[in-house]
Amino acid sequence: GAGVSQSPRYKVAKRGQDVALRCDPISGHVSLFWYQQALGQGPEFLTYFQNEAQLDKSGLPSDRFFAERPEGSVSTLKIQRTQQEDSAVYLCASSKTTGEHTEAFFGQGTRLTVV
Amino acid sequence: DQQVKQNSPSLSVQEGRISILNCDYTNSMFDYFLWYKKYPAEGPTFLISISSIKDKNEDGRFTVFLNKSAKHLSLHIVPSQPGDSAVYFCAANWGNNDMRFGAGTRLTVKP
Numbered sequence: 001g002a003g004v005s006q007s008p009r010y011k012v013a014k015r016g017q018d019v020a021l022r023c024d025p026i027s028g029h030v031s032l033f034w035y036q037q038a039l040g041q042g043p044e045f046l047t048y049f050q051n052e053a054q055l056d057k058s059g060l061p062s063d064r065f066f067a068e069r070p071e072g073s074v075s076t077l078k079i080q081r082t083q084q085e086d087s088a089v090y091l092c093a094s095s096k097t098t099g100e101h102t103e104a105f106f107g108q109g110t111r112l113t114v115v
Numbered sequence: 116d117q118q119v120k121q122n123s124p125s126l127s128v129q130e131g132r133i134s135i136l137n138c139d140y141t142n143s144m145f146d147y148f149l150w151y152k153k154y155p156a157e158g159p160t161f162l163i164s165i166s167s168i169k170d171k172n173e174d175g176r177f178t179v180f181l182n183k184s185a186k187h188l189s190l191h192i193v194p195s196q197p198g199d200s201a202v203y204f205c206a207a208n209w210g211n212n213d214m215r216f217g218a219g220t221r222l223t224v225k226p
Contacts, residue, residue, distance in 0.1 A: 004158070033214070042119075042204050042216035043159070056213060091158055101147040101166065104214060106158030 002026075004107035006092050012113045013082045021077045021110045025094030033104060034067055034077050035091040043091050049075060082114045118142045119207050121217035129225055134192040136220050138205030141186065145207040149214070150179060150190045153202045162203075163190070195224045 005024040013019050025032050031050055035043035036059075045059040051072035060067070064082075069075040079086055089111050093104035120139045128134045136150075146167040151159035165172040165179045165188070172179050178191045192199055205217040 035216075040124075040218070042121075042218045045213055045215065048213055093158075101164070101208070103149060103161035103164060105161065106151075108156070108158045 004092055004094055004105050006090075006107035006110050008110060009108065010111050010113075012115060015083060015114055016081050017114075018078065018080045019082055019112065021079075021090050021092075021112070023075045023077070023092030023094075023107060025073065025075070025092070026096075026105055027073075029094035029096050029105075030072075031095040031097070031104070032069060032075050033093045033095075034075070035093065036061075037089045037091055037109070039088075046077070046090075079112075082112075084114050087112055087114045117218075118145075119205055119215045119217040121205055121220050123220050124218070125221045125223070127223045127225065128195050130197055131194045134190075134195045134199065134222055134224065136190040136192075136203050136205075136222065138188050138190075138217055139186055140188075140207050142207070142209075142215075143186070144209045145215075146209050147207065148179070148181060148188050149206045149208075150177075151204040151206060151216075153204060153219070159204055192222075195222075197224045197226050200224050 007022045034046040037043045047067045048056040049069045064080045066078045089109040091109045093106045095104040149164040150162040152162045153159045163177050181188045202219045202221045204219045206214045208214045
């Protein structure tokens with residue numbers, strides 16, 4: 001597709017349930033990022049992939065959060081045993097290169113509500 | 116540790132006037148700065164960027180100014196249009212492409 005695609009757009013999960021959020025980056029983009037955006041805040045960095053390699057996961061808030069990108073394209077962010085504080089919009093972004101600065105393109109996000 | 120700060124949560128200007136959005140950062144390692152615009156229910160959209168080797172970058176109605184000594188950058192929109200009404204995020208990165216974002220400023224341009 002032409003842009004970054006995320007699914008589902010909206011997800012309601014019961015506390016304790018596991019969820020999986022999908023990101024389809026722009027074809028050929030090497031870098032992929034996940035961000036968490038709480039209401040009224042800017043996006044907070046979670047993790048970064050360069051192709052299939054997860055180079056930085058310092059932003060993942062706990063070991064309940066796990067991300068993968070096994071073939072260097074589609075990525076999945078998994079949250080186990082969801083808690084209410086996990087409610088947020090999860091944004092995925094991709095960018096073309098790693099060797100020079102370039103802008104990242106964002107998907108529309110997945111709004112997760114934990115009840 | 117909030118490394119990128121946007122201290123004004125909102126800004127309201129009249130159509131045709133200048134909008135000035137401000138951003139401060141604390142990490143002197145940042146060497147590339149970006150502004151993103153976000154409409155409701157959409158992801159952020161890239162607007163304009165500036166490298167730390169420059170102090171100004173202009174693209175049509177949008178100009179970004181960088182003051183490295185003050186660790187401050189600003190986005191000027193002139194003339195402002197009602198379609199510019201959105202939330203604007205300042206972002207910064209270095210080396211590893213990781214971007215850090217500010218909390219955003221909601222701009223309202225009144226007709």
